[in-house]
Structure formats: C-alpha cells, structure tokens
Amino acid sequence: MKNKAAPHITVAIDCIVFGFDGSDLKLLLVKRGxxxxxxxxxxxxxxxxxxxxxxxxxxxxxxxxxxxxxxxxEQLHTFGAVKRDTTERTISIAYFALIDIAKYKQQLSHDYHAEWFPIKNVPSLIFDHDAMVEEAKKRLQYKAALHPIVFELLPEKFTLPQIQSMYDAIYEVNFDKRNFSRKLLSTGLLIKLNEKDKAGSKKGAFYYMLDKEKYNENLYKIFSLIITPDHLQFL
Amino acid sequence: MKNKAAPHITVAIDCIVFGFDGSDLKLLLVKRGxxxxxxxxxxxxxxxxxxxxxxxxxxxxxxxxxxxxxxxxEQLHTFGAVKRDTTERTISIAYFALIDIAKYKQQLSHDYHAEWFPIKNVPSLIFDHDAMVEEAKKRLQYKAALHPIVFELLPEKFTLPQIQSMYDAIYEVNFDKRNFSRKLLSTGLLIKLNEKDKAGSKKGAFYYMLDKEKYNENLYKIFSLIITPDHLQFL
DNA sequence: AACATTAAACGTTATTTTGACGTTTAATAG
DNA sequence: CTATTAAACGTCAAAATAACGTTTAATGTT
Incomplete structure (x- = not known):
C-alpha cells in the first residue's frame, strides 16, 4: 500500500500522573484553559x-x-476513536508517570491550575480521560504485580508502613501487615537503615532504601506479594 | 493549547501475528510489495x-x-520515532494477534506472499519491525504470566503436551512436565474429554477444553505456572 | 519515676504448595 | 507375547503460605 494517499491525523499526548504522598495515591489534574x-x-x-x-x-x-x-x-495505550475530540480528528497516545509528591515543585500550578486528587476521589474528566485513568490504574496493577516499579512513587528512604499503604491503594485491598512485611523483606530488595520515622507511631518505623546492587537479581520476587486471590481481583 | 497549529501525521497500523501449530510458536510475515x-x-x-x-x-x-x-x-505499543519510515513522517500503532494456525485460511497468501516463521528463526525485518516483534514477545510473556490469553492460540480441544509446548516456546524454558501438568490441572480451568490424540505417542494424550463456566473465577490461578525464577527471566 | 498507650516489629502454627524426580499405564508395532 | 514410547500418576522433603498473637520501643501523662 502506498503512503501518498494516507490521511494525516493530529497526534496528541495525554499524561496520567500518579503521585504518592506517603499515605495516599493521588492523580494530578489540570483545569482546561x-x-x-x-x-x-x-x-x-x-x-x-x-x-x-x-x-x-x-x-x-x-x-x-x-x-x-x-x-x-511509560506509554500506556493509544486512544483512537473517530470522535473522541469534538474539534477535529485526533488520536491520543496516553502515558502514565509515577512521581514522589515530595519531589514535585508546584511552581507551575499558577500556569495550569494543577491539583492533586486522591485516587478514590477523582472528579469527572473531559473526553475519554476517565477511560485513560481507568486503563492506567489497571496497568499499574498489572505492572506492580510483577515488577517493583511502584518504588518510583517513593522517596529514596521510606518505611514499611508507607510501602504497604501504597500497595493497599494500588490494589484496593488491605494486605495483612505481618505477611506483607515478611514477604517484602524476604525479596532481598531492601536495605534497612538505622534511622526512624516517628511521624506514624511512638515507637517509630525504620527507614529502608532499595538495594541497587541486588535489584536485578531479586526484582522478580516482587510477585510473591500479590499471589492471594483477593489481590488478583484486577485480572 | 489550541488545536489549529498542531501538525498532522500519517498513522499506520502494524500487526504482529503469533500462531501456534500444535508444537511451535510462529510469526506471520509478508513480503513487501x-x-x-x-x-x-x-x-x-x-x-x-x-x-x-x-x-x-x-x-x-x-x-x-x-x-x-x-x-x-490487542494493542501493543505506538512507535513514533521521527525517521522510522524513510518516505514521510509516520507513527505506527502496533497490535499483536493470537491465531490457531489450523484455523488460518491461506487464501490470501498469493496476494501478500504471507509465510509462517518459527519464532526462533525470524529473518531480519524492515524499519523497526524487529523491535516490534521483540516488544510483542515480551508483552506475551507478561500477559501470559497472569492471564490465560495464550489459550487463544489453541484449538477448541487441545492436549496437555500441546499447552506445555506452547508455554515452553513463549518463555523459552523447559517446564517440568509433571509439575506443569499438576499445576495447570489444579487451576480448575480445564475440562477433560474422553477422546485422545494419538499423534504424539502410542498411549495417546487426553484432549481438554476450557471450562467457560469457571473461567472468570479461576483465571487468576494461571500465574502459579510461572513462579519459579527460571520462568521469570523475562522481567 | 511510673504507668498508659500506640504502632512497629517480631513471631507461631497448621496447612498448602513447591521442585525434583520416579514409577506405572495405555496403546501400538513387531 | 514382548518391546517400546510418551502420557499419566505419583512421592517426598523443603519452602511458603495465611491467619493471627505477642513483645517492644518510644512518647505522653500523671
């Protein structure tokens, strides 16, 4: 098939930006201008x-x-319905991003009126953006089941209760904290630090960081966190 | 940002067609005309x-x-490098398909000179098609780890040795046939038939088919097939 | 200083699943 | 009747599991 007769279409990019603030998974939205x-x-x-x-x-x-x-x-999915945009034919290549909210500099929010929303409290969005968010949530669940990408949502140092809170939010379940902790520590992916985060309890929780040297050989072990039927409801 | 100034780009579709012939995983290629x-x-x-x-x-x-x-x-990935096509700017939305080769009607091969190649013996391809094939293989491995989509590659009735041959091809490993069989049968996804396929051995292998009634409640169990480190090398 | 409180950390237990592998069986060919 | 072959059926020690309880570290209050 020759190229010359092929139609040309506007190609857009849409970003589903997930952030974690230490206790909740959030989505970054902007007011359309x-x-x-x-x-x-x-x-x-x-x-x-x-x-x-x-x-x-x-x-x-x-x-x-x-x-x-x-x-x-990470590229998510290309949305290409004929009439998804009312002004002219546009396909959108959707990407999702993972951000530690503490690193986010809000210097642009006066330009775009950007705001974080808890993932459970997202307002209705324009066009097929609702569908994009649902697709991204599902992709995150799939990806996180087999790969520790969700550590991209965490700061360099984090606690076990924080990681679990994040997994609870992603999979919309309550992991048993004793089993979760035992399994996560058994992956060999973490280094325990001597500092504690006292914000969540009187005893304080130890900080951990990723063991970059052992990352490649141990990353597959992350799947063991989610093998119970309750945690696989997203399939 | 207003739409009017947005460039228009040619949008192509490329299909990575996987097929299974009962013993080998294959890829469908065409001669460019x-x-x-x-x-x-x-x-x-x-x-x-x-x-x-x-x-x-x-x-x-x-x-x-x-x-x-x-x-x-299933949509795979959108390939959008600037110079991926030498005639004009084109982005390609790649899809992968899963076909039982026995169902494939070769009526079009005189039009396109289509041919099946064993997945381990694929010739070099044009443009970024090699990369598309690699990406599709990886996606198949990810998807098959958590979802029984690979049954789309099988006929209505299939044998245990056939399924295992397919999994061996997808993951490029040799599953232990006794453990594979025990785990697959324990998923509750299959119904054993009283017919046998005598092509592969003197005793003959029982045919099975998917239990559609129990599919939704049992599909997550497919992950148990692949939890050994050897089978997770694709991560 | 003693006590109360709280979440984190550490742990137990019976059951299930696992990988590695051997043996038996069904059916055909000679 | 025997030999052969792949499929089916199986064993076993080790590891992992879910469900859950207890102990600890550290702070706040009295």
Whole structure:
C-alpha cells in the first residue's frame, strides 16, 4: 500500500500522573484553559511536533508542567476513536508517570491550575480521560504485580508502613501487615537503615532504601506479594 | 493549547501475528510489495482511515490478510520515532494477534506472499519491525504470566503436551512436565474429554477444553505456572 | 519515676504448595 | 507375547503460605 494517499491525523499526548504522598495515591489534574470544555478537570497533554518522537514529546510535555526530570514515564495505550475530540480528528497516545509528591515543585500550578486528587476521589474528566485513568490504574496493577516499579512513587528512604499503604491503594485491598512485611523483606530488595520515622507511631518505623546492587537479581520476587486471590481481583 | 497549529501525521497500523501449530510458536510475515524495501520480509500493516477508529482499522487490516474473524487482537505499543519510515513522517500503532494456525485460511497468501516463521528463526525485518516483534514477545510473556490469553492460540480441544509446548516456546524454558501438568490441572480451568490424540505417542494424550463456566473465577490461578525464577527471566 | 498507650516489629502454627524426580499405564508395532 | 514410547500418576522433603498473637520501643501523662 502506498503512503501518498494516507490521511494525516493530529497526534496528541495525554499524561496520567500518579503521585504518592506517603499515605495516599493521588492523580494530578489540570483545569482546561480553553474551549471546548473550558474550566473542566482534565489530564495534562499536548501535541506531538513534527520533529520530535512521541517519547520525546511526552517527556517535554510532562516536564513543562511538573518541572521534574528523570520521572518514570511509560506509554500506556493509544486512544483512537473517530470522535473522541469534538474539534477535529485526533488520536491520543496516553502515558502514565509515577512521581514522589515530595519531589514535585508546584511552581507551575499558577500556569495550569494543577491539583492533586486522591485516587478514590477523582472528579469527572473531559473526553475519554476517565477511560485513560481507568486503563492506567489497571496497568499499574498489572505492572506492580510483577515488577517493583511502584518504588518510583517513593522517596529514596521510606518505611514499611508507607510501602504497604501504597500497595493497599494500588490494589484496593488491605494486605495483612505481618505477611506483607515478611514477604517484602524476604525479596532481598531492601536495605534497612538505622534511622526512624516517628511521624506514624511512638515507637517509630525504620527507614529502608532499595538495594541497587541486588535489584536485578531479586526484582522478580516482587510477585510473591500479590499471589492471594483477593489481590488478583484486577485480572 | 489550541488545536489549529498542531501538525498532522500519517498513522499506520502494524500487526504482529503469533500462531501456534500444535508444537511451535510462529510469526506471520509478508513480503513487501513496493519500494522502499521491496521484497523484504515485513509485518503486515496498513493505514488508519479518517472515518475509522484505530481499533477498527487494526481489525480491518488483520481480516484483510487472514480472512479470520474474532481473532484475539490487542494493542501493543505506538512507535513514533521521527525517521522510522524513510518516505514521510509516520507513527505506527502496533497490535499483536493470537491465531490457531489450523484455523488460518491461506487464501490470501498469493496476494501478500504471507509465510509462517518459527519464532526462533525470524529473518531480519524492515524499519523497526524487529523491535516490534521483540516488544510483542515480551508483552506475551507478561500477559501470559497472569492471564490465560495464550489459550487463544489453541484449538477448541487441545492436549496437555500441546499447552506445555506452547508455554515452553513463549518463555523459552523447559517446564517440568509433571509439575506443569499438576499445576495447570489444579487451576480448575480445564475440562477433560474422553477422546485422545494419538499423534504424539502410542498411549495417546487426553484432549481438554476450557471450562467457560469457571473461567472468570479461576483465571487468576494461571500465574502459579510461572513462579519459579527460571520462568521469570523475562522481567 | 511510673504507668498508659500506640504502632512497629517480631513471631507461631497448621496447612498448602513447591521442585525434583520416579514409577506405572495405555496403546501400538513387531 | 514382548518391546517400546510418551502420557499419566505419583512421592517426598523443603519452602511458603495465611491467619493471627505477642513483645517492644518510644512518647505522653500523671
């Protein structure tokens, strides 16, 4: 099939930005600043330029809002219904990002009116953005079942109760804290520090960090956290 | 950001078609019929029309070559490097399909010169099609770890040695046949038939089929097939 | 200083699952 | 009737599991 007759379509990028603040999983939304659907909550997005790859475009767009570099960013799914945008035919390549909220600099929020929402309390969004968020949540569940990517949501040092809170939020279940802790520590992925975080209890919880040297050989062990039927409801 | 200034880009579909013939996992390739790269092996593809969604486009393109309906088709990844196509800027939305080769009607192969290749013996492909195949293999490994989608590669009735052969091919390992069989049967996903397939041995192997009634409640159990470190090398 | 309180840490137990592997069986060929 | 072959059936010690209880560290109050 020759290329010349092929239609040309506008290609957009939409970003589903997940953040964790130490106790809750959150989603970053922006107020749309123009018609149609002005002033409604939306995912952050933009268009792909002619001289950049779609991955470069998504990095540029994400950096423009958050000011962050080196954020975990993964392509999710391309949404391509004919009438998904009311102005003209547009396909959107959706990416999801994982951000430690403590690292997020809010310097751009006056430009975009960006705001974090708890994942359980997301307002209705424009176009197919609701569907994008659902798809991203599901992808996160799949990915986190077999890969420790959710550590991208944590700061360099974190506690066991914090990690568990994050897993509880992602899978929408309550893991047994004794079994969760035993299994996670048995993966060999963590280094225990001598400092404690006293914010959550009187005793204080030990800080941990990822053992980068053993990461590659132990990362597959993360699956053992989720093998109980209750934790596999997302399938 | 307003839409009017956004560039328009050609949007293509490329299909990675996996098939299983009862003993080997295979990939369907076509000989490219026009320049550039005429007569070289390539994935099957086409362009998205203005009046169809990307999912409809992929179904149309796949049906055009294979003649099959109801084929398992899943969006894989959008490839969007600037110069991935030498004629003009094109992004490609890659899908992978799973086909039972016995159902495949070769009526189109004179149009496209389509041919099955064993997954371990794939020739070099045009553009970024090699990367698409690698990405699809990895996605299949991820997906099959948590979901019994690979049954889409099997006929209605299949044997235990056939399923294992398929898993061995997907994960590039040799599962222990006694443990594999015990675990798979313990999922409750299969119904044992009274017929035997005598092609592979003198005793003959019992046929099984999927228990559709118990599918939803048992599908998560498929993960138990792959929890040994050797089987998780794809992570 | 003593006591109360709280969440984190440490732990127990019966059951289930696991990997590694051997043996028996069904059916065909000679 | 015997030999052969792959499928089916199985054993076993070790490891992991879910469910849950107890102890500890540290702070606040009296």
């Amino acid at each position: 123009f018609n149609p659907e002005m002033n409604k909550w939306s995912l952050m997005g933009g268009f792909v330029n002619e001289d950049e790859s779609v991955d470069d475009a998504s990095t540029r767009i994400l950096n423009k809002l958050t000011g962050l570099h080196g954020v975990y960013l | 026009f320049n550039p790269e005429m007569n070289k092996w390539s994935l099957m593809g086409g362009f998205v029309n203005e009046d169809e969604s990307v999912d409809d486009a992929s179904t149309r393109i796949l049906n055009k070559l294979t003649g099959l309906h109801g084929v398992y088709l």
